[in-house]
Amino acid sequence: MPINFYLAKGQREQSMLGQHAQVYTIIRWHEETLRFVIIQLQARLYGIELASYAKSISEQLKQLIPSFSQLINWCNKIDPRAVGSRVLVGQIDPNTNKLMFQSSDSQIVWLIRQEKFYKMLVSQKGISGELLPGDQLIVGDQKLIDGLDNKILPYKPIQNQLENILFGYHQDNKLLIISSPSKQRLSLDKLKKIFLSIKTEKPKPNNTTPIQMLFLKKPNIKYQGKREVTLAIAGLFLIALIISVSFGINKRRQLIQTQKEQQLIADITYRLEQAKSLQELNPTRSKTLLSEASLALNEYVSDNKLPSITLNNLKNEVASAYELVSGLIIVSQAPLFYDPNLLKDGFMPQQLSISDDELVLLDTQNKIAGSIDLQSKSAQIVAGSSQIQADSRLTTIPAWMFLLSGNKLAIIDKNIQKQIKSFTLTSTTVSDMVGYGNNLYILDVPAGQVLRFRGIKDSLAKAEDFFNEKQDLSGAVSLAIDGSIWILYSNGSVEKYTSGLRDGLYTDFNLDKPIQKADTFFTNENQNNIYILDKQQGRIVAISKQGEFKTEYTWENLKNCDGFVVSEKIGKILVLKDGKIWGINLK
Structure with a gap:
């Protein structure tokens, strides 16, 4: 030192x-x-x-x-x-x-x-x-x-x-x-x-x-005058030399930088045109070309803090093309679809369910349940503190709303806002429940069974086993019905049962990032696709009912949302987050 x-x-x-x-x-x-x-x-x-x-x-x-x-x-x-x-x-x-x-x-x-x-x-x-x-x-x-x-x-x-x-x-x-x-x-x-x-x-x-x-x-x-003049002239020459050399070095760097950028633009443009031409014929190759282009752009931008306008435009174009061919939709901020506080002050729902064009919301803390028309957004209170408990769970059909509190199942008529029937479920573990038609279906994972309760007048008939024999449902987390029974497993795989027999098992949707832990999913007779919520990666993955990948919607707030439903009729994924309903546009 x-x-x-x-x-x-x-x-x-x-x-x-x-x-x-x-x-x-x-x-x-x-x-x-x-x-x-x-x-x-x-x-x-x-x-x-x-x-x-x-x-x-x-x-x-x-x-x-x-x-x-x-x-x-x-x-x-x-x-x-x-x-x-x-x-x-x-x-x-x-x-x-x-x-x-x-x-x-x-x-x-x-x-x-x-x-x-x-x-x-x-x-x-x-x-x-x-x-x-x-x-x-x-x-x-x-x-x-x-x-x-x-x-x-x-x-x-x-x-x-x-x-x-x-x-x-x-x-x-x-x-x-x-x-x-x-x-x-x-x-x-x-x-x-x-x-x-x-x-x-x-x-x-x-x-x-x-x-x-x-x-x-x-x-x-004290120096003599001539020596001072000589030193001054020498100093000026030295300064001029330094400026000249610095200017030359800077111009050389700028020239090298311009050449690199021009070469990069030509390479990215070529990959982009190739990817667009292969979008329908070979989407996998198209996606690979766009990924390589995006990687090259990001590396260049990280090394050069001020990329040109041409490069910025090219980067946006590559991102749009990749989004189109890969089905990856990145949501920066979903718009607000409905604020339940408009129905009642302090209404902060934690659960939601959908039937036809009607959305039902449940707030177990304030003991309020309300319904909202998806087209007109008109709303009404359908249940209160006399029917709702802190552990109540919700599902709905067009005429009724089902509330399960402990092992007590209550039927609420949404038109008259009154409870019309309640009874106790014995020897049944409710892993999930969903309404379809006039019926209620309950997934009982330990029993390896799906129970069907048929709707009759103002009540439900005795439970029926959907499967002729016990199934291995280990790892099942959610149930959906569109005429067939769909069961989601925590590893992201989906099973389809028709008339009590399994006729579909989808384990691989060709995702860039496989689902590590699925939370819930949604489909019904009005939807063409199946929608799987993957909170861990902040996304909802849309799969066709033939098991083919369609689209992936990524939004940071999905990581801690309370649930979601889909209405392809209005073209939205409705997400419940922080007591409000947010709408992600379907593409």
Whole structure:
């Protein structure tokens, strides 16, 4: 992780150096902690002795290299205060998050990067920039730097040894060498006078010059007029070049994008025309072509946030064609067909049934039952609290309404709005019930039987078994009658019985998404199709009475509706949801 380093001029503390002291600074860096420690040591005390005959500072540095490891070990074991040393710099300020190092008045700064030696410009305010891994920043006074120059180049940090060094051979001359970054961590006392700013973003690739990578504050240097003009012209040329290159790159991208879009439009148009021509001859192949076209369009649109108007129109055309050939009708919002509150305030039905052109609604909470004419939408109350219980169940025929509460079955005359008969069902489990003609049919799954109660005058005759023998009805969930008996199973399969014998079993309707769990279904003598409610997938699937797929109506609100019926005469699927009747148009 690179760091921002700021070196500011300031007055050093006069007490930091003894008359014969030599100064070393050990700099350790960690991802979580950055500390600077300045320690006063007497070199001779720790076995570091400079040869007096050394001709240059660089040679003296080379002599110190073998002792770095010894110095590190000592710093990790010995408290500097035990030998009279003094810590001069401080902890990171959590408020400002900045770094400052106080040093002598006169300074020269050099940067060693990738084995090259660069002299930095220092303004009156100091120097700032970014240190990259492996960099070394050298700070010293003029007298000391004069002895170094390019002779410092042979110096290279030793792996796993002291990576950051401050070396001074006189109390008025100091040399600071900063290498970045070390993964070692050094535990320190409470520090002061140091502030840190750490950049968390990843460093950019090192593909520019060190001068560009190390941003320097503009020094307070007066340039001659000609040089200023030359630099200004060069800057203008550079800006023009950058603009020109950027413009060319952008035009190239636009050209590639246009070519891709044109190719896509041609491909989608071809698939669409082929699909339309095969719609009647081979609907399966037609649907495959449209699916591929839709997938290609969606992938392109997801990668390009602003597709053209042509692509948007093409996408709508593909969706319409797929809807037509696949029989998939997506309902975004079904219109309201009837609000039962118009009949009575607070009327919130949870059940519905249909007979001819009359819809019957049941509200077991408020104990209200009402009927609605599907053509005129005229409505009336047909039963109240004296006939309706909290567990009542509803079905209807043209003249009567049947209410089953517990095991008590009541017959309500819709014309006079009165109960005309009631009796108790014994030894019967009512899995479902439906009215047909003047009769009542009850599905008894445990008994493996359908019971038929024939209508006679103002009552029902004794129950008759529809099947000659017990059937295996395991998994049956719903019953419908159109002259034949239709039974729906939870796996979506449908059985047809005529005159007590099974003459139809439909288990596969060639759906793209098979029915996993069927809830209920509807058909009668006035409907040409069978309609299966699949709440789990939010759809009603229309199947012909020969077991062929016709249409699929998808609406999100079907997932938690209370029920539905169909009137092909008025061309609507009537869905009960939230106490209201919603109408989905049949297609």
